[in-house]
Amino acid sequence: MIQQLIDRMMAPPSNMSRDAAAAIVLMCDPFDLLLHMEQVWNAFRVWGPPPNPQPASPARLAFLRYDIGAFAPFIPDPSLAGVPQWDHLGYSYVLENTRAIQILRRVVREYRSGEGLGIPSIATQRWLEITEVLLFGAANPLAPWLSTSVIRPDPEAIRRNAYWRLFGLDLAFGTDDNRPPTYDKATHANASFIQVFEELLFELWQAITNVRNTSGVNASDDDRIFRIAEALRFALRARRQNQLLSREELVAATALGWAELTLSANTPVVEDLVANATSPYERLRMIGERVGLAPHSRSSALFSMAGDLSRFLRIVESGVVSGPELAWVLYLEQPPVGSPPGAASPIGASSRRVITEWASATGKDLKTRAKPIEMRPPTRPPLLVGAR
Amino acid sequence: MAKKPSSSAESESVLELAKRQSDGRNEEIDLLKQTINELHERDAKREQELCHLNQALSRLSQMSAIECILTNGFEELSTKLAPLAEIGPHRVPITDGAVNARLASMIEATARPSWSGASTVPIPTRPVPFIGEVVPRPRDNERY
Numbered sequence: 001m002i003q004q005l006i007d008r009m010m011a012p013p014s015n016m017s018r019d020a021a022a023a024i025v026l027m028c029d030p031f032d033l034l035l036h037m038e039q040v041w042n043a044f045r046v047w048g049p050p051p052n053p054q055p056a057s058p059a060r061l062a063f064l065r066y067d068i069g070a071f072a073p074f075i076p077d078p079s080l081a082g083v084p085q086w087d088h089l090g091y092s093y094v095l096e097n098t099r100a101i102q103i104l105r106r107v108v109r110e111y112r113s114g115e116g117l118g119i120p121s122i123a124t125q126r127w128l129e130i131t132e133v134l135l136f137g138a139a140n141p142l143a144p145w146l147s148t149s150v151i152r153p154d155p156e157a158i159r160r161n162a163y164w165r166l167f168g169l170d171l172a173f174g175t176d177d178n179r180p181p182t183y184d185k186a187t188h189a190n191a192s193f194i195q196v197f198e199e200l201l202f203e204l205w206q207a208i209t210n211v212r213n214t215s216g217v218n219a220s221d222d223d224r225i226f227r228i229a230e231a232l233r234f235a236l237r238a239r240r241q242n243q244l245l246s247r248e249e250l251v252a253a254t255a256l257g258w259a260e261l262t263l264s265a266n267t268p269v270v271e272d273l274v275a276n277a278t279s280p281y282e283r284l285r286m287i288g289e290r291v292g293l294a295p296h297s298r299s300s301a302l303f304s305m306a307g308d309l310s311r312f313l314r315i316v317e318s319g320v321v322s323g324p325e326l327a328w329v330l331y332l333e334q335p336p337v338g339s340p341p342g343a344a345s346p347i348g349a350s351s352r353r354v355i356t357e358w359a360s361a362t363g364k365d366l367k368t369r370a371k372p373i374e375m376r377p378p379t380r381p382p383l384l385v386g387a388r
Numbered sequence: 389m390a391k392k393p394s395s396s397a398e399s400e401s402v403l404e405l406a407k408r409q410s411d412g413r414n415e416e417i418d419l420l421k422q423t424i425n426e427l428h429e430r431d432a433k434r435e436q437e438l439c440h441l442n443q444a445l446s447r448l449s450q451m452s453a454i455e456c457i458l459t460n461g462f463e464e465l466s467t468k469l470a471p472l473a474e475i476g477p478h479r480v481p482i483t484d485g486a487v488n489a490r491l492a493s494m495i496e497a498t499a500r501p502s503w504s505g506a507s508t509v510p511i512p513t514r515p516v517p518f519i520g521e522v523v524p525r526p527r528d529n530e531r532y
Contacts, residue, residue: 335482
């Protein structure tokens with residue numbers, strides 16, 4: 001949500017520079033960001049058109065004044081209702097695996113409890129306020145609309161629950177103090193997600209390597225790509241009936257988006273922690289050293305693929321690939337010959353990035369089949385039916 | 389009375405004349421020999437050139453033959469492999485406007501700025517005053 005907000009601020013008519021937009025977001029009142037999150041949520045029209053209820057009633061609209069706030073000019077266009085203007089939960093999952101949230105939690109604790117990390121600048125104090133609100137559930141006027149409550153007070157446990165339900169996956173680490181995590185593990189979870197997902201990546205790699213192959217044996221199989229993508233879509237949609245998990249996805253994307261923005265450049269808190277570097281991973285590693293918690297060793301790959309994985313999963317889940325003849329959407333980089341002018345670009349570049357970085361992060365070679373198909377001659381000739 | 393030349397003198401003059409004539413012929417013969425030698429050399433050169441040309445021509449004819457074989461071979465191979473192209477993916481462009489709009493909106497909704505090469509985010513701030521450093525200015529209508 002944060003990255004999309006900056007992208008909208010850079011678009012016409014405001015045409016801000018990236019750094020100017022980032023500076024405004026980093027220095028804003030946390031209430032403005034939360035208000036914008038509600039504005040994005042309301043614009044999404046989660047339950048569809050009337051007669052279904054809208055997320056915000058007239059009373060709430062009047063109370064929150066949806067037309068005010070620092071980011072009101074950047075509310076998504078109403079014509080985009082139904083299209084989530086935030087990242088897929090997969091984005092949050094891979095970014096959370098870097099351990100960024102737990103490292104930032106220690107930074108907040110250190111700054112709020114003493115001066116061991118130095119005197120925070122004005123901008124860092126602002127960052128602390130926003131971080132406590134967005135990531136750690138500090139009280140704010142919009143608390144009732146957050147995904148936390150007395151029943152489920154821990155934001156990290158809520159995200160773990162969502163990851164488990166949608167992907168059948170847990171994070172690669174336990175709690176901040178290395179204890180096993182405690183969260184409600186739902187019985188209905190997509191336990192086979194990762195197997196299907198990696199099979200799809202393998203088939204897409206076969207297709208990518210054969211894009212320019214016009215005469216040789218072509219190992220790409222559009223029908224199989226479609227079938228696997230469809231299986232993945234069914235699995236994801238099974239957990240999304242009546243827009244379940246959407247609210248949790250938005251809150252997670254906002255929290256992890258804030259962590260990503262913090263580490264995307266030498267932001268004030270990075271500078272105050274003397275963690276200036278040229279990549280998000282290096283910044284996180286240096287901050288981790290300051291607070292005594294190391295990030296995931298494959299964080300570089302996790303940061304690199306987060307945005308592309310979000311796009312990839314959104315397209316798969318949206319059902320754009322509705323048949324084998326449209327499987328190319330997932331692996332080409334330009335529309336095929338004969339496409340009408342103005343045709344949307346396929347997402348081959350994102351798929352390629354996900355394949356490379358997923359292989360790097362998991363250590364699995366997705367470019368070769370895990371278990372090769374055995375081609376042995378039969379030990380005895382097959383018996384024909386009725387043969388004597 | 390004129391004195392007649394003696395016979396010995398006559399013979400000398402004849403010999404001289406003959407000698408002159410023979411010298412002239414020798415020169416002509418030498419010239420002819422030289423010309424013949426030059427013609428031989430030129431002939432040898434021409435033969436050498438002809439030989440080179442023959443060799444080049446034969447090489448060219450051999451190459452074209454290889455090319456011909458290769459071209460025919462590839463054409464034959466291409467014809468044989470043509471059915472495989474039909475087995476390959478059959479990519480149909482998106483002509484349905486709704487599908488295209490759905491794809492475009494999903495791509496746009498996941499767009500993000502590029503952070504490669506990002507360094508410091510400029511946020512201008514001024515030093516924060518301590519309590520007591522800022523002296524309140526009295527309002528115009530207030531009197532002290």
